[in-house]
Amino acid sequence: MCGIIGLHLRDPELHPMLGSLLDDMLCGVSERGPDSVGVAVYGDEQRNxxxxxxxxxxxxxxxxxxxxxxxxxxxxxxxxxxxxxxxxxxxxxxxxxxxxxxxxxxxxxxxxxxxxDLVVYKGVGHPSDLAVTYGLREVTGWQGLAHTRMATESAIIPEGCHPYSVGPNQCLVHNGSFSNHATVRRDLQRAGVSFDSENDSEVGARFVAACLAEGDDLEKALLRLGETFDGFYTLLVTSEEGFAVVRDEIACKPAVIAEHPRWVAMASEFRALADLPGIGEARVWEPDPGKVYTWQR
CATH class of the missing domain: 3.30.70 (Alpha-Beta Plaits)
Incomplete structure (x- = not known):
């Protein structure tokens, strides 16, 4: 089981609040993954x-x-x-x-x-403790994501944390499982792609990175992923261009999106979104199966 949060800030006045908003959101998905946390932040001029x-x-x-x-x-x-x-x-x-x-x-x-424009942190431990270690509340910037993990198929080590960031300024977080990842891995290896792990999520990240390198935008890359991969998943992918969310055609893994004139956010559970500024005026919905949702910077 995993927890995903992502936040894309449209209003520059909110950029100094990115870390505090992410920290509050992280509390809402901590129970979904108490083993480890990975965080990625875009636009923090102190860290990058x-x-x-x-x-x-x-x-x-x-x-x-x-x-x-x-x-x-x-x-x-x-x-x-x-x-x-x-x-x-x-x-x-x-x-x-x-x-x-x-x-x-x-x-x-x-x-x-x-x-x-990107800094990634990975570590083992409880989300609330790692948020302090990362200095999350002090983060500034225009976009961020985090992934909490309860390991079910691999060891609890920092290398197993999401996001998988295998292309410049690119990140992918995944809740679910790709059943044909070994086949896709072999296809990518034949094309010259190398891997750091046996994790199925890395295969998805390498596939998306290859699509983006070929000139696809986030939407096309994720549509190609849906045509290629079998399994069940909720994915959040970020780049210097923005933010994208997709679920598989069955949509058995949870996801909620909220859109406000000042920001766009997604999370595995609504409670992670409940304290965002202006949430009462936001449009909130569960993403449709198989549909790619994108927002550009």
Missing amino acids: PPGQSAVSVLHAPGDLDVAVGALLPNRPSVTATRTGDTTVLAAPVAAEALTAAVAAAAPDALVVGRGD
Whole structure:
């Protein structure tokens, strides 16, 4: 069982409140996943400064910033911030260059997020404790998501946390199961895609990332996913373009969407939305089976 929350802020006046709003929403889905939490935030200029990119890393050695800086052209300044299990490196270089330098400097480390507008945190523990560890209430920005997990098919480790962020500024969180993920994995591997785990959710994230790399927008990528994958799922996918939600054709996994002139939000349960500003004036509904809902920045 998992809990999903996502928030896309349309009103810039709300950007300083992103973290506090996400923290309040997280309380509403904590019981659905007390084992671990992953969080992704877009637009926090303290954690991912303008003109720089950031890479989120698990199992980072203590001197990774020094080693990475030595591998980058012109040896730029690299900052490292350790937050629980996650270390975030930031530098004034492209995200792909920073990611490649991390892989070369620390082959045993795992990159779990990268981009010029994105920071990802993953960790094991109760949502309320990890929200404090991540400093969630202090987060600012224009978009964020979180996923709480009760492990049923794999170990309780930071690597098993969602979101799966396998493309620049991209994230996917998943509640459900893909029954044909092994077949899709083999197809992607034949196309040159590599994997970090055996998790079915990573297969979905790699598939969506491949579609986006081919030029699809979020809606088309998720429509292609629905044509390719079997199983049951609720998915929330975010990118620098915005926010998308889809459920499978049976729609057995819960989801609620609320849309307000100042924001759009989704969650596994309504109580996660109940304290959003102006919720009484928002349109609230359960997404239809098989329909992709998208909102652009």
